[in-house]
Amino acid sequence: MPQILSQPESRTAEIKPLCVDLDGTLVKSDTLIDSLLVLTRTHPFILLRLPGQILRGKAAFKAIVTDHVALDVAHLPYNRKLLQFLQKEHSQGREIYLTTGADARLAQRVADHLGVFREVLASDGTHNLTGTRKLASLRDRFGAGAFVYIGNDTPDLPVMAGAAESMVANPSRRLRMKLRAQGITPSQAFEERREPLRSLIKALRPHQWAKNLLILLPPLLAHNHSVRLLSAALLAFFCFCCVASGTYMFNDLLDIETDRRNPKKRFRPFASGDLSPAAGLAAIVLLLTLGFAAAQFLPAAFSFWLLLYLGSTLLYSFYLKRIALIDVIVLSALYTLRLLAGGAAANTPISHWLAGFAIFLFLSLAIVKRFAELENLRLTGMQLKNDRGYLMSDIEQIRAFGTASAFAAVVVFANYISGPDVTALYHHSPRLWLIVPCMVLWLCRVWLLASRGELNEDPVAFALTDGASLAMGGAVLAIVLLAM
Incomplete structure (x- = not known):
């Protein structure tokens, strides 16, 4: 009793x-x-x-x-x-x-x-x-x-x-x-519960769909602007948004107790109790069904990359995210996989230089996210919950890995814009070199903010709300248009 x-x-x-x-x-x-x-x-x-x-x-x-x-x-x-x-x-x-x-x-x-x-x-x-x-x-x-x-x-x-x-x-x-x-x-x-529809939309993490814009890059960078190929790329974007949101929700369900201990993540819909796991599971099934059903209208190679993305993210959620370094390599690979999927959807193969640039760039962004988490814990004096495989003593080594990867991405990009494929596509290709200082400035700024403990979210989500990042993005777009 x-x-x-x-x-x-x-x-x-x-x-x-x-x-x-x-x-x-x-x-x-x-x-x-x-x-x-x-x-x-x-x-x-x-x-x-x-x-x-x-x-x-x-x-x-x-x-x-x-x-x-x-x-x-x-x-x-x-x-x-x-x-x-x-x-x-x-x-x-x-x-x-x-x-x-x-x-x-x-x-x-x-x-x-x-x-x-x-x-x-x-x-x-x-x-x-x-x-x-x-x-x-x-x-x-x-x-x-x-x-x-x-x-x-x-x-x-x-x-x-x-x-x-x-x-x-x-x-x-x-x-x-x-x-x-x-x-x-x-x-x-x-009564203390948010409106279910609002909670469901938040659980989908629509702000993360910006990562799926990488799918549109292969046809755009190849200057292949036919309506058919762009329509295929947009459909592929839709498929990835559905599957990605489903995996985000699944990951949140698995991390429900861990998120409740986090001062920010405890407000996520499942962790806060505002959205029931039953509703989440139903939404996951619907999203995955929509994503793979729509993929049937695209080349079979795209379905392969979409299935590989789903399998990789599930394996990441269950196991890989708790292994130091393997977790960030998987995250960077998932970004590159989006480029490969976009190329498969539009029948536009991507350059090996572009693939290498993506790997180094997104490896740096994945590492800076882990670095920022550790640095923020160190600055606030909070205890490290060692469920990611990292130690507080790893901070300086992680910083070295991430900054080295950032500058490797810049070097690969410089080689990419100097290649014959790019010079053939742009009438004023030397102007593309103006992108290099923009990249260096943005990457250094992200790492500087992380070192100060001022980067409190995913760097991609940060870039979408940071005025300076948006200004640099606009400058890069303007340079590309001038080079064309």
């Missing part, structure tokens, strides 16, 4: 005990789903054995998951409005009980962390404390209609109907409808 937490016994007899649900109510997410996502990332092979355990019952299944995953209760996405209300009631001497279908060990850890609950009533590995079973348990504990209950979804409906007073926290649409049908009016509502 869960232990009883210490609490003063002073409370007026008229105040009924307050019983609070956990999943979707006190916490905006579902702790069982969160635990399964953590298990998928940390012990995927154990996850494969779990379906057979469901036959033992839902309570036993929850207990088995809790055996393998110790969810970080300190960083769960709590409903702050509800939590403030509970803290106020607790300070006034009211008895508050955590009554949940979650496993008792997990629920007890939540109660110990928050310190407002007198007792925990939860699933014990044999009995799943939800619905009518939860109602019976509360009646046995307090008597019929002698408690107040706070819930969020239809499984809470029997308990709310049997309570003296009911409240809701982020109630589902189904619960609202059924409460209305039964004439139950909650006395209070604790």
